[in-house]
Amino acid sequence: MSRAGGAGAPGVDPEQLWLSSARPRRGRKPAYSREAITAAAVALADAEGLEAVTMRKVAARVGAGAMSLYSYAPDKETLLELMVDHVSGELPTTNTLTGDWRADLKAIARLQRAHMLRHPWLPAALATRRVPGPNTLAFLEHALAALRPTGLDGAAKLEVFAQLTAFVAGHVAHEIARTAASQSPDRAAAEARYLAAVAADGRHPELAEALAAPGRPLTPEATFTRFLNRLIDGLDTD
CATH class of the missing domain: 1.10.10.60 (Homeodomain-like)
Structure with a gap:
């Protein structure tokens, strides 16, 4: 083209x-x-x-x-x-911020995830440097306002937003790929057999222990929430 x-x-x-x-x-x-x-x-x-x-x-x-x-x-x-x-332009930019920057960032991330799932090509498009247009700038302004209570300087706020967006884009790309793979029962069964064999070979004790641990909810929403909480709750603003 x-x-x-x-x-x-x-x-x-x-x-x-x-x-x-x-x-x-x-x-x-x-x-x-x-x-x-x-x-x-x-x-x-x-x-x-x-x-x-x-x-x-x-x-x-x-x-x-x-x-x-x-x-x-x-x-x-x-x-x-x-x-x-x-x-x-579909992303809301006028919704009220709570003043709890972690809660507000998580809400912003959920908006981004839903947005990228509506447009599955977005993670790939965002993988290269984009020149922010007016709608993108409006959402960036909203995210920066959410970060105001952190006391971070401007450069750090931009880095946090970039990190958040990259996390969401990467997670959604993986989520889409896993959804497509799950539609092939034979492939899913082959993956399970492979991991079981690797865990039993004695050469990967850490992985074997991890795979033997109690499972956690694997719905897309639950998985995204766990990963998001680890990211946002672990941010250091000092």
């Missing part, structure tokens, strides 16, 4: 992308908008995955010629920036 993407791509100019007009500067009034193009790309990624997002398919969804869309999104990197910020 990309004409400028790939190895050696110069990257997205944030001033040009977010501070300039979303409409082409020349020519007659367009029959579609950058918003419509972005929404079509998001719908395609939601339905078929990020790899399915090509200019040809996006153009077909908006009823335009593929080449005519390049004035709105000249490459896939730019389109991804638009897509990430577009769906970030």
Whole structure:
């Protein structure tokens, strides 16, 4: 899809992308908008995955010629920036903060998890550096406000939010992969037999002890909550 993407791509100019007009500067009034193009790309990624997002398919969804869309999104990197910020507009930014920064951060993480599960392509899109657009910045502002009671300096607050987002994205990617794997009973049974054999071989006593420990609830929500609590409750603000 990309004409400028790939190895050696110069990257997205944030001033040009977010501070300039979303409409082409020349020519007659367009029959579609950058918003419509972005929404079509998001719908395609939601339905078929990020790899399915090509200019040809996006153009077909908006009823335009593929080449005519390049004035709105000249490459896939730019389109991804638009897509990430577009769906970030779904995240609430006006809900009241409690003043308990740990509780507020956990609430923010749960919002992020639900958001990424609605858009399973997001963890992969966030794996590369994103240029924050207006919707992303609004949610970042909300998260930074949640961290105000910590007394951390600005750089540390940004690091905490980046760490939280990376945790949620990694967890959701794993959650999606495990859900797909669980739909194959043969594979799940093979994994269980393999781990049982490893635990019994005598060469991995620590792992054997860990596997023999009483199990914990393995629902996605319970697992996410345990991991999240370990992360947030262990943060040091001194």
